[in-house]
Amino acid sequence: MLKTIDLRSDTVTKPSQLMREAMMNAEVGDDVYGEDPTVNLLEERAAKIVDKEAALFVPTGSMGNQLAIMTHCERGVEAICDSLAHVYHYEMAAAAMFSGVQLHPVDNLHNDLGLGNLKDHFRDPQSFFPRTRLICLENTLNRDGGTVMRPEQMAAVYRLAQEYGLSVHLDGARIFNAALYLQCDVTDLTAYADSVMFCLSKGLGAPVGSILAGPKDFIAQARRNRKAMGGGMRQAGILAAAGLVALNNTALLIHDHEKARHLAAELSTVPGLKIDLGKVQTNMVMVETENMTAQEFVEKLSAQGVLVGTAGKFTVRFVTHLDVSMEDIQNAVEIIKEVVAYKNA
Numbered sequence: 001m002l003k004t005i006d007l008r009s010d011t012v013t014k015p016s017q018l019m020r021e022a023m024m025n026a027e028v029g030d031d032v033y034g035e036d037p038t039v040n041l042l043e044e045r046a047a048k049i050v051d052k053e054a055a056l057f058v059p060t061g062s063m064g065n066q067l068a069i070m071t072h073c074e075r076g077v078e079a080i081c082d083s084l085a086h087v088y089h090y091e092m093a094a095a096a097m098f099s100g101v102q103l104h105p106v107d108n109l110h111n112d113l114g115l116g117n118l119k120d121h122f123r124d125p126q127s128f129f130p131r132t133r134l135i136c137l138e139n140t141l142n143r144d145g146g147t148v149m150r151p152e153q154m155a156a157v158y159r160l161a162q163e164y165g166l167s168v169h170l171d172g173a174r175i176f177n178a179a180l181y182l183q184c185d186v187t188d189l190t191a192y193a194d195s196v197m198f199c200l201s202k203g204l205g206a207p208v209g210s211i212l213a214g215p216k217d218f219i220a221q222a223r224r225n226r227k228a229m230g231g232g233m234r235q236a237g238i239l240a241a242a243g244l245v246a247l248n249n250t251a252l253l254i255h256d257h258e259k260a261r262h263l264a265a266e267l268s269t270v271p272g273l274k275i276d277l278g279k280v281q282t283n284m285v286m287v288e289t290e291n292m293t294a295q296e297f298v299e300k301l302s303a304q305g306v307l308v309g310t311a312g313k314f315t316v317r318f319v320t321h322l323d324v325s326m327e328d329i330q331n332a333v334e335i336i337k338e339v340v341a342y343k344n345a
């Protein structure tokens, strides 16, 4: 039987045996009363890892980002983000829906090109413009193919934000991938944001869960907002236990990066496919299709057991993770070559 090779996202991993055992044995309590020892331990450890005063366990990365926006901003203000940002493209306009916040996308915010113009996007408070209140960064930048933002770039944004009295939130869903690529400590990146969200349920392999970290009073308010959003979980230690195991998986991400590099190198030689190898920095590969649409390519691969996702009309996204081996990647490469050769013939 055809073995499915699922490269749609690093969210598809299934919890390891170790995680399942940790979940089964977790000590739990009612977290809404602050009485779940496993959640408390996860929040304490997570805060330390990103060097923030406090942390909050949330069900999803989206909720973490949205709580950050809700907690940093009053209604009717603007939050600046990269025009490729997850908060802008993939969170169902939640900032508008739940926080009354308008997102203000800026091209190339993540590289030196956009950084030079960032100040021009801050609104003049003397006019009828909405007030600028927050800058959301994303590292790695998903829609750009998992590219990293260097600490110097983050520092430049942070300095400017401080100068203008703005807050900075970091969507660090894959911040450990960024730190690994940059060969720096994760705190060298999180230092340049007031709040940070990171995901346990992506490359780190937990079934559920993300962390929002920041100053104590900010997290206290975010905790109230989480409850208002229906995210106050009870015996959530069952899930936090998997999160604690996931925190030990950061060193494994190196294999995901190797697999992505291998996949990209192989596919870059295939006529009909185009890859910017310079952007293959972490666990994603963006492939441009020349002779068919992304949707057609996805369907043809899916029929052969290789699952991938579209990221544009002619762009397909491949994501490596814990549950695909180098052998799976090699098998996927052979299948892709056949599918493309058939189409080119």
Ligand code: TLP
Binding pocket: 008, 009, 010, 011, 059, 060, 061, 062, 063, 065, 086, 090, 138, 140, 142, 171, 173, 174, 199, 201, 210
């Ligand atoms: N990203 C998912 C999809 O939503 C696109 C994926 O498969 O990559 N920030 C970033 C940078 C993300 O990539 C994601 C998930 C989130 C936030 C949201 O996390 P969840 O899915 O837990 O809400």
